[in-house]
Amino acid sequence: SNTAGANEPALWLISAETVDEIMNISGDNDVLLNRVLPDVLKERRMGGVPIGHWFAVVIFILVAYLLSWAIVSLISYMLRLIWRRSEDGKVASVIRAFELPFRLYLAVWIFVAVSQEAGISIIVRQRFSVITVTIGIVAILMLLWRITDVITVYTNDRMTKRKRVSAISIIMFLRRTSKVALVVIGIIAVLGALGVDVTAGLAALGIGGIALALGAQKTMENFVGSVTLIADQPIRVGDYCKIGEIKGTVESIGMRSTRLRTSARTIVTIPNGEFSSSKIENYAHRDRFLFAPVFYFRMETTPDQLRFLLVELRALLYAHPKILDTPIVRFTGITENSYKVEITAYIEAPSLDPSQEIQEDVLLHIMDIVAKSGTDFA
Structure with a gap:
């Protein structure tokens, strides 16, 4: 009955007999898992849940992973039979990059679907939900990590064939930067899945990033300049060129600066930010x-x-x-x-x-x- 006053929020009092009746109501016997479990595994409880549910979760995890492994292996085998290019080194590396992350992600979906259909207790599923979400996040990050490696290897091979050695250092730097970003994003996502408030951490990262950007302004300018030099290719290593009032042969294009060997056999180091904004006259590629x-x-x-x-x-x-x-x-x-x-x-x-x-x-x-x-x- 409602015991609150006229202008007060509702306050309901429930009798002890009603509470006892509610506790005795249970739909557990209607679910599939309770119909197949022996009585001893239903009667003994851990954490308020029949111990058989905990055993079933462990079995479902193993079955979900084995089933996902079989499905992914079958798909890979069918691809090798149907698609001849799948045996090619580059295509095979892409397929291998997808295998393990896809297997983990598929295992998570199979486990969630099977545990719901089997009637695993909501308490158990709630306990394992954090683990499944974390595994899903790790699978996605692992996929991005492997794709980064595949793209890096492919790009390095192309730059090596074109003898663009200076581009390789840029590619490796971008690879490391991408992986650091993936690790940071992964940690934030996992902490969020675990229930940790990451708002303060994100704010600190934002402030730190702004401070770092202001402090490393020249470094970033030189890095952007080196990327511009690699992308536009106004010069290459070995070219004889004129930069402003300096003439010389390009000996190296680095992350921060470019080095020229002058006719006096001296080395002139020019920051890439200044280099990319200067007037560049290249004598190496004249047709006449x-x-x-x-x-x-x-x-x-x-x-x-x-x-x-x-x-x-x-x-x-x-x-x-x-x-x-x-x-x-x-x-x-x-x-x-x-x-x-x-x-x-x-x-x-x-x-x-x-x-x-x-x-x-x-x-x-x-x-x-x-x-x-x-x-x-x-």
């Missing part, structure tokens, strides 16, 4: 090399000698197999003590050294033509 010498001939040179020089120089450049397009040879001016002749042409060569060899050959032929003309350089 400019050949633009300017010659000055003495004032005693006659017009006929100049005409001979212009004709012979054009004939030399037109006939040369490594001179591209149409070279230009022009008598461009008269100075105080010489006549000025300019040449503009392009040399076809794969790199700087072969182009200099061709240029040397052309210049020697030009000297022969000048000697034959009867005049000389100023």
Whole structure:
């Protein structure tokens, strides 16, 4: 009966006889598990639950894992029979990465479904719910961990084949960062599943992350710069380039900085943040090399000698197999003590050294033509 006053919350009093009747009401005998358990396992109790329920949970765990193992093994076997590419190393590594996490997650679902159908006591299921949730979280994190390894190995192989050694350090750093993030997320998720209040911890992590980002601003700038260099590839190791006012050969592209070997054989270290924002002129990947010498001939040179020089120089450049397009040879001016002749042409060569060899050959032929003309350089 309700014993509360008119303006008070309801306060119900229940008699002892009613409480006894409620305690005697039980639907346990209607569930499947209680119908098959012997009386001795139903009568003896632990934690207010028949001890047979605890034994059944242990058996269900073993059965769920064995069943999930059999299902996953059967799927893997069918994949090998149906899909020929599943034997390939890369595809096989992906399949292996999924096997154990999928097996654990499937075992959890089988255990939950079987324990509900069998009628395991809600008290027992509540005790094991934390474990099942934790195993589910661990299975997902394990899958992400393994996928990270597979992607890292695949990307490393590709970068090695392309001889992009500098990219490997970036990939390994991202791999380690990803795994640290997975561990942190996993700890937070497991603590949350165990009932631990992680709000204060998340707030502390957020504040710590902001402080770390402010303190490591330059480091992060250099890291972003290195990622930009790897992604855009304006330079590679071994390229001869000009960065701002510095010329040199790229010796290494690291996480924080890039090193250049100058013509004076000194090493110049440039932070990647500064490097990626600078003007970069790469000489290594030119498809042709400019050949633009300017010659000055003495004032005693006659017009006929100049005409001979212009004709012979054009004939030399037109006939040369490594001179591209149409070279230009022009008598461009008269100075105080010489006549000025300019040449503009392009040399076809794969790199700087072969182009200099061709240029040397052309210049020697030009000297022969000048000697034959009867005049000389100023």
